[in-house]
Amino acid sequence: MASSTMFDALQGPSKINSDLQDVVHRVHTEFDERLDPLAVDECLCRVAAQFDDAKVRTFVPLLVRRYVRDELHERIVQA
Numbered sequence: 001m002a003s004s005t006m007f008d009a010l011q012g013p014s015k016i017n018s019d020l021q022d023v024v025h026r027v028h029t030e031f032d033e034r035l036d037p038l039a040v041d042e043c044l045c046r047v048a049a050q051f052d053d054a055k056v057r058t059f060v061p062l063l064v065r066r067y068v069r070d071e072l073h074e075r076i077v078q079a
Contacts, residue, residue, distance in 0.1 A: 016048055019057055023065045031072050039075075043068050 016024055024044055031040050047067045051060045 016044060017057075020044075020048055020061055020064055023061045023068075027065065027068055027072070030069070034076055035072060040068075040072065043071055047071070 027044060028037060028040055044064070048060075048064050050067075051057070051064065054060055
């Protein structure tokens with residue numbers, strides 16, 4: 001099974017499964033003014049990669065958004 005996520009800083013934004021595009025948009029809208037958008041992309045890709053092999057993807061967008069938001073909020077608090 002091919003990976004649904006790929007992050008390459010040299011090529012720009014990551015490629016994430018289409019079922020996560022709404023999550024990507026929402027997270028970037030929420031965090032791009034406070035964090036580097038590349039850092040947001042890296043976090044999204046890393047968290048989404050944890051669910052690449054999920055057989056049931058119904059809750060994957062919800063879980064990815066929650067874990068990414070938790071991590072990014074923590075980065076803001078520590079800054």
